[in-house]
Structure formats: structure tokens, C-alpha cells
Amino acid sequence: MNISQFLFYFLTVLALFSAVMVVVSKNPVHSVLWLIAVFFAISGHYILLNAQFLAIVNLIVYAGAIMVLFLFVIMLMNLNASTEPQKNNWLKLAGVIAGGCFMMVLVSLVKQANELNNIAVTMGSGDIGLIKNLGKALFNDFVVPFEISSVLFLSAMVGAVVIGKKA
Amino acid sequence: MPIQYYIYLCLALFSIGIVGVLTRRNAIIVFMCIELMLNAVNLLLVAFSKVHNTMALAGDKTSMIGIEAQLFVFFIMVVAAAEVSVGLAIIVMMYRNVHSLDINFLNRLKN
Numbered sequence: 001m002n003i004s005q006f007l008f009y010f011l012t013v014l015a016l017f018s019a020v021m022v023v024v025s026k027n028p029v030h031s032v033l034w035l036i037a038v039f040f041a042i043s044g045h046y047i048l049l050n051a052q053f054l055a056i057v058n059l060i061v062y063a064g065a066i067m068v069l070f071l072f073v074i075m076l077m078n079l080n081a082s083t084e085p086q087k088n089n090w091l092k093l094a095g096v097i098a099g100g101c102f103m104m105v106l107v108s109l110v111k112q113a114n115e116l117n118n119i120a121v122t123m124g125s126g127d128i129g130l131i132k133n134l135g136k137a138l139f140n141d142f143v144v145p146f147e148i149s150s151v152l153f154l155s156a157m158v159g160a161v162v163i164g165k166k167a
Numbered sequence: 168m169p170i171q172y173y174i175y176l177c178l179a180l181f182s183i184g185i186v187g188v189l190t191r192r193n194a195i196i197v198f199m200c201i202e203l204m205l206n207a208v209n210l211l212l213v214a215f216s217k218v219h220n221t222m223a224l225a226g227d228k229t230s231m232i233g234i235e236a237q238l239f240v241f242f243i244m245v246v247a248a249a250e251v252s253v254g255l256a257i258i259v260m261m262y263r264n265v266h267s268l269d270i271n272f273l274n275r276l277k278n
Binding site for chain 2: 005008012015016019020022023028031032035038039042045046049050051053054057058061062065066069070073074076077091092094095096098099100102103106107110111116119120121122123125126128129133134137138141142145149152153155156157159160161163164
């Protein structure tokens with residue numbers, strides 16, 4: 001087992017464990033911190049796949065900006081574990097069974113797909129993830145979606161202010 | 168790494184997100200589970216982009232096939248950031264009105 005395989009397994013276990021902890025943590029602040037751990041693990045996966053730009057953007061946008069926003073909102077509301085409403089256990093069990101069935105169906109689907117059998121992901125090669133190539137593609141082929149996303153941001157900003165201000 | 172490993176990882180992350188949405192009642196945690204599902208999809212897109220790029224590189228050394236998927240991931244992140252800002256504003260407004268984050272309070276529209 002070479003180093004990138006070891007890193008793959010390590011990051012996978014870290015991501016799955018942290019994701020489970022996001023769901024089972026009673027305290028919302030702990031959930032946010034575990035979610036940041038998930039994002040770090042996924043960024044590690046991006047680096048293993050040579051998508052360096054996406055790894056950094058994932059860290060800055062998700063782990064940096066979005067999670068700070070979540071933490072702000074949680075601290076604004078002064079939540080703690082005792083105020084958390086609990087579903088009854090049967091509903092929880094039903095949710096877990098539904099999610100498990102979804103995963104089981106899709107896993108068996110992937111297992112049966114012979115087309116995927118000899119496809120391997122080679123790690124640590126390729127340069128499409130570099131910011132130079134991504135920037136060229138973004139500003140040549142994807143200029144219109146890029147500009148539209150600026151309009152989206154503007155409308156989201158206006159929407160957040162309008163919804164958030166005291167009515 | 169076989170591509171199946173990545174598919175299983177993303178499926179597991181997505182299913183954990185679904186279980187979180189179905190089992191938790193705190194609106195913020197439901198929202199965080201949605202972010203988790205978005206990230207699982209992003210990781211799968213990047214893995215498939217890598218596969219296609221590796222296949223194309225076998226024929227053409229300077230091929231840029233697969234770069235579109237990485238830009239899709241970039242745009243998904245853009246949309247997710249916009250979604251989070253509006254969604255958290257909605258959650259704050261809901262907290263102001265009902266003084267709770269329980270999503271079961273949102274069934275008022277029913278009556």
C-alpha cells in the first residue's frame with residue numbers, strides 16, 4: 001500500500017466518521033465543528049485527485065465562510081443541547097432505515113455495473129485542476145454562467161437583507 | 168483506486184446526509200446535512216472528471232477533457248454559498264417568529 005492509497009483510506013474514514021458525528025451530536029456547535037472536519041477531509045480528497053484549486057476553494061468558501069456563518073447564527077440564537085427538540089425513537093428508526101435502504105439499493109446497483117470494473121482513478125497526475133487551466137476555461141467557455149452567478153449573488157444578498165431585517 | 172471506492176464513499180456521505188435530514192428536527196442541522204449531500208456530489212464529480220481526463224491523456228498528452236466537471240463543482244459551490252445566505256436568513260426569521268428551531272413548527276401553513 002503506497003502513501004496515496006493510505007491517505008485515501010485515512011481521509012475516507014475521517015470523512016465518514018465526522019459525517020456520522022455531525023448527525024448524532026446533540027450540541028449544534030459540535031455538529032458544525034464536525035462538519036468542518038468533513039470539509040477538510042473532502043479537501044484532502046480533492047488534493048489527492050489533483051484538483052488543487054477546488055481544494056483551496058472548498059476550504060475557503062465552505063470551511064471558512066459558510067461554517068462561520070452557521071456558527072454566527074447558532075451563537076446568535078444561544079442554543080444548547082437541552083433546548084433541542086427530540087423526535088420519538090420510532091421516527092428516528094424509520095429515518096435510518098429509509099436512508100439505509102437508499103444506500104443499499106444504490107450500492108447494489110454500482111456492484112452490478114460491469115462498465116465500471118476496469119476504471120481506475122490515478123492519483124497525483126494531470127494538470128486540469130491547476131488554476132491557470134481552470135481560469136482559461138472559466139473565462140473562455142463559461143463566461144456567461146460566471147456573469148449570471150454574479151447576478152445570483154446580488155439577488156441572494158438582497159434577499160438575505162430583506163428577509164433578515166426586522167419587519 | 169478503483170472508481171467504485173469513490174462511488175461508495177460518496178454514496179455513504181449522501182446517505183448520512185439523508186439520514187440526518189430525516190431524523191433531526193433542528194433546522195440548522197437539517198441545513199448542514201444538505202450541505203453534506205452537496206459535498207458528496209461534488210466529490211463524485213471531481214472523481215469522474217479525473218477518470219475522464221486520465222482516459223483522454225492516454226491519446227492526447229495535452230488534453231483538457233474533464234475540466235468542465237471541475238467548473239461545475241465551482242458553480243455548485245457558488246450556488247451553495249448563495250443558498251446558505253438566504254437559508255440562514257430564513258432560519259433567523261423563523262426563530263424570531265416562533266422562538267424555536269423545531270421544523271415541526273413549520274406545519275402552521277397546514278391549517
